[in-house]
Amino acid sequence: MGERLIELKEVKKSYGNVFAVGGVNMHVDGGEVVGLLGDNGAGKSTLIKILSGVVRPTSGEILVRGQTVHGWNAGKSRDAGIETVFQDRALAVQQTIVRNIFMGREITTAFGLLDVAKQRSEAERLMREIGFTSKVFSPDSIVGQLSGGERQGVAIARAIYNKADLIILDEPTTALSLTETEKVFRFVRNVRESGRSILFIGHNIHHVFDIAERFVVLDRGRVALEITKAEVGSAERLIGFMEHVAHPTGANPLDQAQNEAAR
Amino acid sequence: MTDTPTPDNRSIERSWAHRFVLANRASLGTMAVFVLMMILFFIGNPAVFSDYRIYYSVLTTLPVAIFVVVPMVFLVTVGEIDLSFPAVMALGAWVFALCAQSGIDPFISLFAGVAVAVLTGAAIGFIVVYGGLSSLVATLGLSFLIRGGILIATGGKSIAMLSLKDTVAYQVLSGTIYGFPVQMIWAALFVVASVLLYNRHKFGARVHCVGDNPDSAEQMGIDTKKVRVYTFVFMGFGAGLAGIFSTMINFTWWPTTGDSYLLPTLAAVFVGGTPTWGGIGTVIGGTIGAVIVSFIQVGIVSAGLDGFYVQFFNGLIIILSLIGHRWNQIRYR
Ligand SMILES: Nc1ncnc2c1ncn2[C@@H]1O[C@H](COP(=O)(O)OP(=O)(O)OP(=O)(O)O)[C@@H](O)[C@H]1O
Ligand SMILES: [Mg+2]
Numbered sequence A: 001m002g003e004r005l006i007e008l009k010e011v012k013k014s015y016g017n018v019f020a021v022g023g024v025n026m027h028v029d030g031g032e033v034v035g036l037l038g039d040n041g042a043g044k045s046t047l048i049k050i051l052s053g054v055v056r057p058t059s060g061e062i063l064v065r066g067q068t069v070h071g072w073n074a075g076k077s078r079d080a081g082i083e084t085v086f087q088d089r090a091l092a093v094q095q096t097i098v099r100n101i102f103m104g105r106e107i108t109t110a111f112g113l114l115d116v117a118k119q120r121s122e123a124e125r126l127m128r129e130i131g132f133t134s135k136v137f138s139p140d141s142i143v144g145q146l147s148g149g150e151r152q153g154v155a156i157a158r159a160i161y162n163k164a165d166l167i168i169l170d171e172p173t174t175a176l177s178l179t180e181t182e183k184v185f186r187f188v189r190n191v192r193e194s195g196r197s198i199l200f201i202g203h204n205i206h207h208v209f210d211i212a213e214r215f216v217v218l219d220r221g222r223v224a225l226e227i228t229k230a231e232v233g234s235a236e237r238l239i240g241f242m243e244h245v246a247h248p249t250g251a252n253p254l255d256q257a258q259n260e261a262a263r
Numbered sequence B: 001m002t003d004t005p006t007p008d009n010r011s012i013e014r015s016w017a018h019r020f021v022l023a024n025r026a027s028l029g030t031m032a033v034f035v036l037m038m039i040l041f042f043i044g045n046p047a048v049f050s051d052y053r054i055y056y057s058v059l060t061t062l063p064v065a066i067f068v069v070v071p072m073v074f075l076v077t078v079g080e081i082d083l084s085f086p087a088v089m090a091l092g093a094w095v096f097a098l099c100a101q102s103g104i105d106p107f108i109s110l111f112a113g114v115a116v117a118v119l120t121g122a123a124i125g126f127i128v129v130y131g132g133l134s135s136l137v138a139t140l141g142l143s144f145l146i147r148g149g150i151l152i153a154t155g156g157k158s159i160a161m162l163s164l165k166d167t168v169a170y171q172v173l174s175g176t177i178y179g180f181p182v183q184m185i186w187a188a189l190f191v192v193a194s195v196l197l198y199n200r201h202k203f204g205a206r207v208h209c210v211g212d213n214p215d216s217a218e219q220m221g222i223d224t225k226k227v228r229v230y231t232f233v234f235m236g237f238g239a240g241l242a243g244i245f246s247t248m249i250n251f252t253w254w255p256t257t258g259d260s261y262l263l264p265t266l267a268a269v270f271v272g273g274t275p276t277w278g279g280i281g282t283v284i285g286g287t288i289g290a291v292i293v294s295f296i297q298v299g300i301v302s303a304g305l306d307g308f309y310v311q312f313f314n315g316l317i318i319i320l321s322l323i324g325h326r327w328n329q330i331r332y333r
Helices: A044-051 A074-079 A097-101 A116-129 A148-161 A178-193 A205-211 A235-246 A253-262 B016-023 B025-044 B052-077 B085-101 B106-130 B135-154 B162-166 B168-174 B183-200 B202-212 B214-219 B224-250 B259-271 B283-302 B309-328
Strands: A004-015 A018-029 A033-038 A059-064 A082-085 A166-170 A197-201 A214-219 A222-228
Touching (some): A044 A082, A074 A082, A082 A148, A097 B202, A116 A148, A148 A166, A148 A178, A166 A178, A178 A197, A205 A235, B052 B183, B052 B202, B085 B106, B085 B135, B085 B259, B183 B283, B259 B309, B283 B309
Parallel strands (some): A166 A197
Antiparallel strands (some): A004 A018
């Protein structure tokens, strides 16, 4: 396992008197794929927005490569090598694909003038890389004219451009067709093979189980479970545990799992 | 485009001309309105409109409009508006007039006037953006505040600047070469630089993104507040230039300098094809809008119509342009 890329210590975020995130400790190391699970409203998106600097935590500490950061914001997060595909995709839909891909990270020549040719060719290359080779749109197409899956492609293309050390994907496959979903997973595997880290949020536990090697389950703003793939064994067990978190009746399936292992 | 054959054959390979029209349809539409209007004027009074003097009189005052219309396109694109620019015009020009009157070189006076206008623009932007205020209401208030301050300080007295006419600065900034008003060259340079800034510069790209979706821009690490403040700074810069050029044309600074530019400027921006909702716009269109608005004044009177028709035709052009732009302005969400 690589170095400790990012770590949260006792991070809390409250909206009014509701804690969206209530004291979370978690970390992502270099080269690992972490699956973040939890019910709707568990605080997953809030947590990753804290990681990507969009939401300022009410309290707690953020460490990047072992160093406590101060004045953490979206710009610093990207500078630190963290790219995020947000649940809402964070696109500017009246702009071209090129402008969206380079939003906040424009390629410039002298005096801040845009390197239009380079941006365009890089955008073309990225779209090809993630498998969006439709002839219907070009890098100059307006994002508002694209389908939901194609827009997701633009958001992903933007996240991989900077060769980030950690890519955070917040429900990237929601609303995607099977083939598009497969493209996203192929992309995740590519990133994993290149030795970079991924934090993956999804509601399809089978998918997340396939892709991640460690799981963090959030429940009402707290970490209910942190477990590796080897420990949990199968997707069914993971589902069983998540049901237990939601309706804590009967025996904890993980205890059963440990009993079985002991036998 | 990819070279791999795909089953997807809904290809839209368009000709260069087609793409140009598509990309510039807002400004081309505005251009069409302008041409139509000029044809009507020409038919109305061929003698006047084939005489260069009418164009000369428009070109003399057009630069003033351009200096404020272009930055306003930036502001509307970023999702803001500024109603205080006429007061900033007066403020910048006042500093210019005071300096020039006290014997300071006109170039340095111009620099001082523009500097004060830029600082005022920065202050306005800071108040609106960091105060989290509605720019419509806040700049309305600031407009009264600045204009009121000028009126109190000057007691409403104007400053005559007849000595300006013999200076080198006047010749360079506002004179004529070969019968052509020099300030038009400065205005053209201003437009060219602004088009680059708007379409080909990092700042312009961010102005578009922030106006399109401030949350997305923020999520991508853009300091949206800074971008918005800088756009107000640019407005201050343009207003300063506009006020000073208007003072030079009239050889007089009035405490009411700029007042008559408020509504025509806004009209020019929207007639030019920049929509009200932010994220998109056109500097060239806004410039043509400024030309249209400037010509209506002169044109109607010269075409032999009563001056009372000016407002009526202004309104007609605005409404027809807006209806025209409805056809090509699609708001993607
Ligand atoms: N800006 C906000 N203002 C007030 N409450 C908020 C805000 N953002 C999130 N919340 C609340 O915080 C809680 C966690 O929200 P969050 O979006 O992090 O959930 P999530 O785990 O991502 O859910 P989902 O799976 O539905 O995307 C929710 O109860 C939500 O109502
Ligand atoms: Mg979410």
